[in-house]
Amino acid sequence: MEIERQKLRLHSSLEQPSSPEELRSRQLRARDMLRGDLEGADLDAYVEERVVATTLEKVLNVARANSIFPATFGLACCAIEMMSTVSPRYDIARFGAEAFRASPRQADLLIISGRVSIKMAPVVRRIYDQMLEPKWAISMGACSSSGGMFANYAVVQGADKFMPIDVHVPGCPPRPEALMYGFNKLQKQILGNPDPGWRSRYGAHGTEEWARGGPSSQPSDEAAAAYEHAREVLGA
Amino acid sequence: MEAGAKSEPRDSLIDQELTPAMLAMEIESKLPGATVELEPEQEMMTVNMGPHHPATHGVLRLIVDLEGEVVKDLKPIVGYVHTGIEKSCESMAYWKVIPFVERMDYLSYFFNMQAYCGAVEKLTGLEVPRRAQYLRVLHMELNRLHSHLVWLGTTALDVGAMSVYFYCFRDRDRVLDLFEMSAGQRMHTRYFQIGGVVEDIPSGFERKVREMIESLTRGIGQYEALLDRNEIFLLRTKNIGMVSRERLLELGVTGPLLRASGDAWDLRKEADYLVYDELDFDVPVGTVGDGYDRYRVRLTEMRESLKIIEQCIDGLPEGPWIADDRKYVLPPRSELSTSMESLIHHFKLVTEGFRVAPGEVYNPVESPRGELGCFVVADGSAKPARVHFREPSFVNLQALRDMAIGEYVADLIQTLAMLDPILGGIDR
Amino acid sequence: MPDAPGLELILAGINAEHPGAVLDTSFDRDQPALIVHPDHIREVLIWLRDTEGQGYTFLASVHGADYLPAEPRFAVHYELLNRERYERLRVKALLPDPAAEGDAADGGHGDGLPHIASVVDLFPTAEFQEREVYDFFGVVFDGHPDPRRILMPEDYAGHPQRRDFPIGGEPVIFTRDEATNPGWWN
Numbered sequence: 001m002e003i004e005r006q007k008l009r010l011h012s013s014l015e016q017p018s019s020p021e022e023l024r025s026r027q028l029r030a031r032d033m034l035r036g037d038l039e040g041a042d043l044d045a046y047v048e049e050r051v052v053a054t055t056l057e058k059v060l061n062v063a064r065a066n067s068i069f070p071a072t073f074g075l076a077c078c079a080i081e082m083m084s085t086v087s088p089r090y091d092i093a094r095f096g097a098e099a100f101r102a103s104p105r106q107a108d109l110l111i112i113s114g115r116v117s118i119k120m121a122p123v124v125r126r127i128y129d130q131m132l133e134p135k136w137a138i139s140m141g142a143c144s145s146s147g148g149m150f151a152n153y154a155v156v157q158g159a160d161k162f163m164p165i166d167v168h169v170p171g172c173p174p175r176p177e178a179l180m181y182g183f184n185k186l187q188k189q190i191l192g193n194p195d196p197g198w199r200s201r202y203g204a205h206g207t208e209e210w211a212r213g214g215p216s217s218q219p220s221d222e223a224a225a226a227y228e229h230a231r232e233v234l235g236a
Numbered sequence: 237m238e239a240g241a242k243s244e245p246r247d248s249l250i251d252q253e254l255t256p257a258m259l260a261m262e263i264e265s266k267l268p269g270a271t272v273e274l275e276p277e278q279e280m281m282t283v284n285m286g287p288h289h290p291a292t293h294g295v296l297r298l299i300v301d302l303e304g305e306v307v308k309d310l311k312p313i314v315g316y317v318h319t320g321i322e323k324s325c326e327s328m329a330y331w332k333v334i335p336f337v338e339r340m341d342y343l344s345y346f347f348n349m350q351a352y353c354g355a356v357e358k359l360t361g362l363e364v365p366r367r368a369q370y371l372r373v374l375h376m377e378l379n380r381l382h383s384h385l386v387w388l389g390t391t392a393l394d395v396g397a398m399s400v401y402f403y404c405f406r407d408r409d410r411v412l413d414l415f416e417m418s419a420g421q422r423m424h425t426r427y428f429q430i431g432g433v434v435e436d437i438p439s440g441f442e443r444k445v446r447e448m449i450e451s452l453t454r455g456i457g458q459y460e461a462l463l464d465r466n467e468i469f470l471l472r473t474k475n476i477g478m479v480s481r482e483r484l485l486e487l488g489v490t491g492p493l494l495r496a497s498g499d500a501w502d503l504r505k506e507a508d509y510l511v512y513d514e515l516d517f518d519v520p521v522g523t524v525g526d527g528y529d530r531y532r533v534r535l536t537e538m539r540e541s542l543k544i545i546e547q548c549i550d551g552l553p554e555g556p557w558i559a560d561d562r563k564y565v566l567p568p569r570s571e572l573s574t575s576m577e578s579l580i581h582h583f584k585l586v587t588e589g590f591r592v593a594p595g596e597v598y599n600p601v602e603s604p605r606g607e608l609g610c611f612v613v614a615d616g617s618a619k620p621a622r623v624h625f626r627e628p629s630f631v632n633l634q635a636l637r638d639m640a641i642g643e644y645v646a647d648l649i650q651t652l653a654m655l656d657p658i659l660g661g662i663d664r
Numbered sequence: 665m666p667d668a669p670g671l672e673l674i675l676a677g678i679n680a681e682h683p684g685a686v687l688d689t690s691f692d693r694d695q696p697a698l699i700v701h702p703d704h705i706r707e708v709l710i711w712l713r714d715t716e717g718q719g720y721t722f723l724a725s726v727h728g729a730d731y732l733p734a735e736p737r738f739a740v741h742y743e744l745l746n747r748e749r750y751e752r753l754r755v756k757a758l759l760p761d762p763a764a765e766g767d768a769a770d771g772g773h774g775d776g777l778p779h780i781a782s783v784v785d786l787f788p789t790a791e792f793q794e795r796e797v798y799d800f801f802g803v804v805f806d807g808h809p810d811p812r813r814i815l816m817p818e819d820y821a822g823h824p825q826r827r828d829f830p831i832g833g834e835p836v837i838f839t840r841d842e843a844t845n846p847g848w849w850n
Contacts, residue, residue, distance in 0.1 A: 072290045076317050076660050077342035077423060079294075080386065087405030102290035117663070119817045120287065120295060120316040127288055149335065153824055153832025154320035154816075173423055315815035320832075322800075323825050358693050488723060488789025506750045595692045598743055598754065600724070609743065613729055621827075626725035626743070634792055663815055 058192065064108070064134060065190040066096045068183075071107035073127065075114025078141040081173040082113045085183075090176035095183060104130040109186070111179075112165075115143035116156045128163045136190070138182055139165045142172045280308065283645075287316045291394050291649045294659030298648075305644045310637045314630075318663040325623040329589030330356055330430060333623060337610070338424050340625055341661030343386055346372075346379040347603035349428040351610035351625065354509065355599035356430050359592050359614050362564055367555040368432030369510045374445075374548040375418070375427060376510075376601075377541040381452070382411045383604040384538045388459060391531070391653040395472050400462055407455040410448050417441055430590075431565040432558030445549045449542050456538055463531070473527030477639040477651035481525070487638070488631040491606025493655065496533045497525030503602035514551075517544050527654045534656075537604075564590045589618040596622075605629050605656055627661040666751055671696045674753075677715065682707045687758075697754040702740075702780045705757045709783055712744060712753070720744035720753055723783075726793035728801040732827040736760040738778050738803055759803060775804070782808040800825035 017023035032038045033046055074082055085092040092098055101107040104127045116124055128137065139159050142148035145168040147157030159165055166189060169182035185195055260272035281302045287295040295316035301309040321340055325333045337352045338345040350372060357364060364372070389404030412422040418437045419425035427434055463469045481497045494501055502519040504512040520536035522529030559565050566585055567578035584590075592614035600609040606628030613622040632655055639655070640648045666674065668691045675698065678686050685704035690697040700708050712720040725743040738759040745752050759778035782805035784791050794805045795814040802823035805811065813820065822829055 073288060075295055076319075077339060080342065080423065083386075083390075084405060084409070087409065088402055089406065089409045104288075115317060115319050117316060117318045119318065123287055123295075123316065149339075150319050150321070150324060151831075152320040152324050153830070154318050154323075175422065315813075315817070318815040320824065323829075323831060326827075327831055358695075361693075485722060486788045488787070501747065596729075597693055597695055598725070598741075598752070600752075607724060609725055611725070611727060611729075611741070611743075613731075621731075622729045622825075624725075624727045624729070626727065630792060630796075631789055634789065 061191050065187040067099075068095075068097045068109045068136075068187075068190075069099050069101045069107045070097055070109040070111050071104050071127070071131070072100045072102050073110055073112065073124075075112065075116065075120065076143070078113035078143070078173040081176055082111055082140060082179065085176040085179050087176075090180065092180060092183070095180070095187065097183065104128075105132060107131055108135055110135070110137045111140050112137060112144040112159045113140040113173075115141075115148060115150060116159050117154050118156060121156050121159075121162055124159065125162050134190075136166045136186055137163060138179075138186060139168045140171075140179055140182070141174055142170055145170060148172060279303065291652070293390065293652065293657055294662075296652075296657060296659055296662075298652075300640075300645065300648065302645055305646070307640050307643055307645055307648055310640050310648075312633055312636060314633070314659070314662050316663065317659050319660075321664050322623055322625070325620060327619060329618050330592065330620060331585075331589055333620060334428065334430075335424065335426050337623065337625065338426060339660065340664050341603065341605070341608070341627060341629065341658050342423070343383040343658055344379055344603045344605070344608070345424050346376045346428065347601055347608050348610075348625070349426070350376060350510075351599055351601045351603075351608050352612070352623070353428045353430050354601065355597050355610045355612040356592065356620075358597045358599060359595055359612060360430070360564055360590070362431045362559050362561060364432050364510075364559060365556045366511070366553045367436075368557045368559075370548050370552050371433050371437065371557060372428060373510050373512065373515070374545055374552075375415070375433075377544045377548070378411055378414060380604045381538055381541045381545075382408055384534050384541075385411070387534065387604075387653075387656050388531075391650075391656075392463065394649050394653045395469060397463065397466070397469065400459055403455065403458055403462075407452055410451060414441070414444055414448060417444060429558060429565070431561065432556070434558075436557045442549055442552075445545065449546055452542060453539075456535065456542075460535060470528065472647070472650055473531060473654070475524070476527045476643060476647045477654060478524055478526045479635060479638045483638060484525070484635060487635045489606065489635050491602070491604070491628050491632070492530055492533045492537065493525075493606070493632055493635065495520065496522035496529040498523055503600055503607055507600060509601065515544050515547050517547075527650055530654045591616060591618050592620075598626075600626070603628060605658065605661070606632060625661075625664060627664065629657045629659075629661040630664075633657055633662060666696050666753065667691075668696075671698075674698065674712075674718070677718075678708055678711050681711060690756075695752070695754065697756050699756045699758060702757040702759050702778075705740075705742075705755070706781050706783060706786065708755060709742065709744075709786055712755070713786065718746070719748060720746045720751075722747055723787040723789050724752070726783075726790045726797065728797040728803055728825070730801060730825065730827045737764070738801055740780055740797060740803060742783075777802045777804050779804045779806055781806055784808055799823070802826065 017026060029038065029046060033043065038046055084090055086098060086100070104110070108131070110128055110131065112124065128135070139145045143150060143155065144159040147155050149172070151157065156162065167182045167186045169179055171178050188194055263272050264270055283300045283302055284297065285300060286297040297313040297316065299311040299313065300307055321336050325336055328336065334349055334352060337348045340348050385404045385408045389401040389408070392398070392400035392404070415425050416422050418441060419427040419434070479497065481494070481499050484494050484497055485499070490501065498521060500519050500521045505519060517540045520533045520540065522533050562578065562581040567575070567581055571578040572582055594614055594616045596611065596613040598609055598611045600607050602608070607626065608628055609626035611622070611624040611626070612620050615621040636652065636655055639651045643651065671689050671691055675686050675689050682704055684701060685708050686698050686700050688699040690699065698708070712718050722745040723742060724745050725741070727741050729739045729741065731737055731739060736758040738761065740757045740759065742755040743752065744755060757780060759780060762778060763776045780803060782790070782794055784794065784807070791808070791810070792814060794808055795810065795812065797803050798805060798811060799813040799816050800823055812818065816824065
């Protein structure tokens, strides 16, 4: 039986074949390419369908985002929920992050899960410094994002007082799904298309920018004077 | 030496860097017939473990003096997660203290709540209705189960049995589903209130509890099958970390550690609080107090907790879930639109809170780690003057020295795991 | 708990052997307490532990309290437990504040801190707990094998759980409040 060769049609090789004939034609073309029978424009088209052309940076970012190695850094109650994300029900291995590394030199991500006390803050900073670039930090829970319910002498009011944080995850403790949502946000950040902040998402005016002479409405004179006075008092 | 001169062959003893072994060889070669015996080298090495360490169950820092691989001395340094909870409680109304004290020993939050609420109920003389007592016991035993599951998972992880970790956390999620059903949160539920519990359990809770009991009975059977007769686990835990019963009592150790060494001391049986005297359960007791006994005691406690949970859900009486005294307990919302008095009570309770006559009480409960006691001083105002928790992990940590000295440093990890310290409780 | 008559018997027994040791008893909300002069704390604890028929061998907790503005200000509580009969007894040692009362009150130590004898050799469980009382209240335990801070950093100044120590922390600064009411946190 003579097998008829069909003309090449440009279609994405990621689509499912729409019919058994199409599948057969794809298989034949693959066989031809492997044999070296496809040439010229046919070969170019064949290769183009199957290769993603991109920058090296993007490829690296995809690799980084999908195989983050978090550091085992549990401080308090949030650590238990972080352990839950590794557990079978809320499986963080789906996102490639099940390899928790004990050594900070081998880890990319520091999930600060729990309250940072004043005794622990220099230790956290030292561990963050020991991590190699590129590195990220997720502040998990209310206590590490802002001091949480503990507004007292012993707790640092937010880990971003002493180290840069990429994603803050609220909750006390945040559900494992919440942590994974924060983790996904971090992955999007790494990939280069971060989620828009709340101001751009909601078109929020009338927050701080107006006081700094931003693009939106101007403050009233008394309000502007008051804010100026506040800035003086703060010494900003 | 001038440049270019050939260096002499290094023959002289003076030029060489000598170790005792090399010196012995030299002497033996130069003096035939002589034998040199060397004393073993005594080298003490101080190793710092933590606070960031994968196996220290939190931010515990241990300064370990090692001679070779054998632990000679151990100094725990704590305070890395000190949160100033006790001080914060002095500036909160009595209700507002409850979420704070919950977060001390963060695996046994219901026990923290019970210790505190029980203390305030003693101070105010409130009587907790029977349904609320049963619900409290039910949730506390669920919490004990949850705490032991996390303990078993992390201990098995430390010892090397990773699959047990995943199985335990799978079962733990089933218990947390129940907490989510009754209180809305998985952890730190703030379900207990002064006078009872915040809300009644929803419909369908009973069925889910029974399903959970069934699946957990199978689950505990799985852990026993995996670990009980596992040769590696036996080698790692048998005869490791033994301390005599008298020494443990001197150190103030309570809970499964004390029970594993043969002393059947359980506050659920000794001190009659809530409805434990109406429930039928046994207290598991070990024999020698090594790591294996501690493991068996906790595993059996899990089974006993399942028994208690089943009895609670079978015998749950009808009735109110919180006390009736409007001076301390919010009135039902339906009354707020009809009764002026209820409105005033509600307003007073929500804004200022109730006042407690001066006095001080100490209320102990049996938490998964031992005797958890809450000391509350009331000074007549709406805020407690002092709240202090006698945390079992804090006191039990003193036993770590006795347990680890003389053992290998590799066993130290396992001993620490069997001690079940929770740093949130130690540091508060 | 020993009931009120039982407490009186204990008081009589101790005062027979160590006169002036126990200053008062208290039986509040079914919880008995002995108020003890701080200089005699070791004798009282030894009596309670070793006397035939008493047997308070388990020290459940050592903790401190600050009763400012009441005087004497500091108290160290010892929660004792008799395991055979399940009876709890609280022993309270009240300590004045030397910084407020003048040098005579600190027993001549000159550091402005209240002093009391340590009971670590009687009850080894008190080791960490006495360090905690020192850390948070400044009560110095004479004879403690390791008198250092335990939960606060080693070089911390101040004793946080004293009532006159500020709670600390920072106020949350809302931008809207700054505009209308600048410096509102003062």
